[in-house]
Amino acid sequence: MTDQRTTREAERESGEDEEQETEESAERERQQVCPECGGSLLEDEEHGETVCSECGLVVEEDGIDRGPEWRAFDSREQDQKSRVGAPTTNMMHDKGLSTNIGWQDKDAYGNSLSGRQRRKMQRLRKWNERFRTRNSKERNLKQALGEIERMASALGLPENVRETASVIYRRALGEDLLPGRSIEGVATSALYAAARQANTPRSLDEVASVSRVGRDEIARTYRYVARELELEVAPTDPASYVPRFCSELGLTEEVERRSRELLGAAADAGITSGKSPVGLAAAAVYAAALLANERVTQSEVSEVASISEVTIRNRYHEILEAGGETGVEA
């Protein structure tokens, strides 16, 4: 120990080269000795640091945490997140490999069971049945979650939306809302609802464009699911479309801010009710860009908002009228 320190210090004084330095630090790490005071080092796995027990010097940060990188809150999530799950469970149900417990309370020799044994078998039967039915739902769920994942990524929706969509889907599954409806349709509806709830809405058309089912079915299923699950989905706030439109059109924050002002003024003037939120947002963005002298054409806006130019024209006249009276002017 003392020898090592002295030789190291000697090296340092005699002008070390780079290679020697890195080699030396690697050695230090291996030997678990603090470079400052020579005390022994402790690994703090939770913070991913290696710390000196004597002087508290942090030798190494961002170490490798060898624990799981996720947490599972229930068994379903554990299944979903596990990276070692065998695919055989998927096949079991279909291949008839699952266990069946006979209903006769007889043992292998045909003798009747004692009351104690009978009760035990009843419990086993119950749980076996629970797990079996759960398995079929599980497979259903996997497919749906895959779809949600795919569509969310195609629509550029963030993690939390996928999370919410999954939760909604599971609830639908749990409440037996699936029979008579396609997995696709319900999955899409869940995603649509989740996007709205997270204030990053996508229009029905946008959602339909990445889904395997048509818009009408999505709308129908969505209504049904939303009603059955009593999802509280507030009418979409037009302002929640603004950031996306602005960024897709390459407009500045200034435009974004003004768009919100205009929408606020329009809401106060009471001209927003009954109008499509997308149309209002698109019109506000267009108007705001005009006021801020940033060049955008109506057709460009209609493109990103997937709304007709006519609607933009109609709305933005109304908006400017309302905005002008409320003090937002050019």
Add this chain to the structure above:
DNA sequence: ATGGTTTTTACTGCGTC
């Protein structure tokens, strides 16, 4: 199913680059 409202489609005229 129906009627009222909103949005879309399609077309036309006007001004500008």
Add this chain to the structure above:
DNA sequence: GACGCGGTAAAAACCAT
């Protein structure tokens, strides 16, 4: 002359009843 914009009429879509 193409393009952006505005307006209009009729059709389609939407929504509550």
